[in-house]
Amino acid sequence: MESLNSFKIAQQQVEIAGRYLQVDEGVLEMLKQTKREVIVHFPVKMDDGRIRIFTGYRVVHSPARGPAKGGIRYHPDVDLDEVRALAMWMSWKTAVVNIPFGGAKGGVQCDVKAMSLKEVENMTRRFTWEIAPFIGPESDIPAPDVYTNPQVMSWIMDTYSILKGYSVPEVVTGKPIELGGSQGRFEATGKGVFITAAEAARHLGLSINGARVAIQGAGNVGGVAAQYFHSAGARVVAISDSKGGLYNPKGLDIPQALACKNQYQCFLTERVNAEEITNEELLELKCDFLVPSALGNQITAEKASKLDCRMVVEGANGPTTPDADAVLEDRGIFLVPDILANAGGVTVSYFEWVQNLQELLWSEEEVADRLQKIMCKAFAETLEISQKEKVHMRTAAYILGVGRVAKAVQLRGIYP
Numbered sequence: 077m078e079s080l081n082s083f084k085i086a087q088q089q090v091e092i093a094g095r096y097l098q099v100d101e102g103v104l105e106m107l108k109q110t111k112r113e114v115i116v117h118f119p120v121k122m123d124d125g126r127i128r129i130f131t132g133y134r135v136v137h138s139p140a141r142g143p144a145k146g147g148i149r150y151h152p153d154v155d156l157d158e159v160r161a162l163a164m165w166m167s168w169k170t171a172v173v174n175i176p177f178g179g180a181k182g183g184v185q186c187d188v189k190a191m192s193l194k195e196v197e198n199m200t201r202r203f204t205w206e207i208a209p210f211i212g213p214e215s216d217i218p219a220p221d222v223y224t225n226p227q228v229m230s231w232i233m234d235t236y237s238i239l240k241g242y243s244v245p246e247v248v249t250g251k252p253i254e255l256g257g258s259q260g261r262f263e264a265t266g267k268g269v270f271i272t273a274a275e276a277a278r279h280l281g282l283s284i285n286g287a288r289v290a291i292q293g294a295g296n297v298g299g300v301a302a303q304y305f306h307s308a309g310a311r312v313v314a315i316s317d318s319k320g321g322l323y324n325p326k327g328l329d330i331p332q333a334l335a336c337k338n339q340y341q342c343f344l345t346e347r348v349n350a351e352e353i354t355n356e357e358l359l360e361l362k363c364d365f366l367v368p369s370a371l372g373n374q375i376t377a378e379k380a381s382k383l384d385c386r387m388v389v390e391g392a393n394g395p396t397t398p399d400a401d402a403v404l405e406d407r408g409i410f411l412v413p414d415i416l417a418n419a420g421g422v423t424v425s426y427f428e429w430v431q432n433l434q435e436l437l438w439s440e441e442e443v444a445d446r447l448q449k450i451m452c453k454a455f456a457e458t459l460e461i462s463q464k465e466k467v468h469m470r471t472a473a474y475i476l477g478v479g480r481v482a483k484a485v486q487l488r489g490i491y492p
Contacts, residue, residue: 147221168477266300268420293369
């Protein structure tokens with residue numbers, strides 16, 4: 077039975093890439109570990125007057141290529157190993173798209189669906205205060221992730237600024253436009269998923285127009301990707317959230333489906349001409365593009381043997397296990413790996429950080445053009461390695477990402 081420990085999976089992926097790299101064993105071992113792990117237990121006063129203790133994490137994997145960068149997620153299942161893995165994946169992700177960041181990640185173990193907005197704000201501000209000594213625009217820059225959003229980033233920025241005594245918009249990315257956020261940031265991850273899917277389709281000689289797409293997830297990754305596929309003429313036959321999903325083999329009306337979800341906090345099949353399906357069933361639908369954009373470890377080896385798609389484009393972080401990768405490769409299912417496919421978010425986060433530091437505001441067209449060029453170049457470089465080394469696209473992406481981080485470590489040296 078395969079292990080689903082995210083951190084062990086991340087370490088295993090580094091070992092696989094290391095077989096193709098001329099890297100000192102000590103450096104490779106260093107890259108399999110994190111640099112700093114902060115765990116905080118902090119009190120929050122709830123609406124009913126009770127004091128509740130929350131557990132939060134902030135992990136830096138590697139700052140070898142620049143300040144650490146990574147999101148903060150709010151989820152009941154957040155734990156240290158998950159955050160370690162996500163921080164490590166961020167290091168490779170920023171390296172694959174070749175932006176000057178290292179990898180970090182954070183999270184709080186909580187269920188925001190059962191909390192009021194005020195309780196989420198109180199928790200966010202207290203968590204920010206606890207980790208404030210370890211974050212900063214030159215050292216570690218948080219961003220949104222699962223169940224966090226521009227409002228949460230606003231609270232983090234405000235709390236950190238209060239501590240410093242002046243406004244520090246560059247301490248986080250993914251902020252509202254009014255507080256120094258970048259045009260195009262909200263949709264950047266989902267748009268990056270679509271861009272890389274389109275590049276993969278071009279490579280395989282597959283037309284997006286009329287192609288069948290199944291998307292697990294309907295947030296700012298899956299939902300946004302669905303809109304781009306729909307606008308390009310694809311048939312998005314299925315989409316889901318944590319409660320379940322919709323299926324129509326003729327294609328869903330995506331604007332209507334997402335509007336329904338936003339209005340009712342769930343999908344209503346009778347309002348969007350679709351039948352109800354589970355997240356498990358969605359993964360096995362016949363389609364051209366399968367886009368897992370929810371949580372990790374969704375596609376196991378057993379599940380991979382049941383997929384009926386031409387390619388998997390990973391909108392989520394770590395949705396496919398290593399054993400499943402081998403099954404996909406054996407079955408000839410093309411893979412666009414997470415550290416490439418969903419790197420659009422961190423790329424535009426980089427744009428936002430640069431704009432904040434320089435006190436500039438780029439237009440939406442400038443952001444879109446820069447994102448397109450970076451994502452297409454990263455796809456081309458990964459594909460070239462895949463073809464040259466005759467390896468799966470995930471291994472190719474890791475060869476590229478781990479190789480760049482390892483080179484930075486070697487050039488900087490081990491001090492003293």
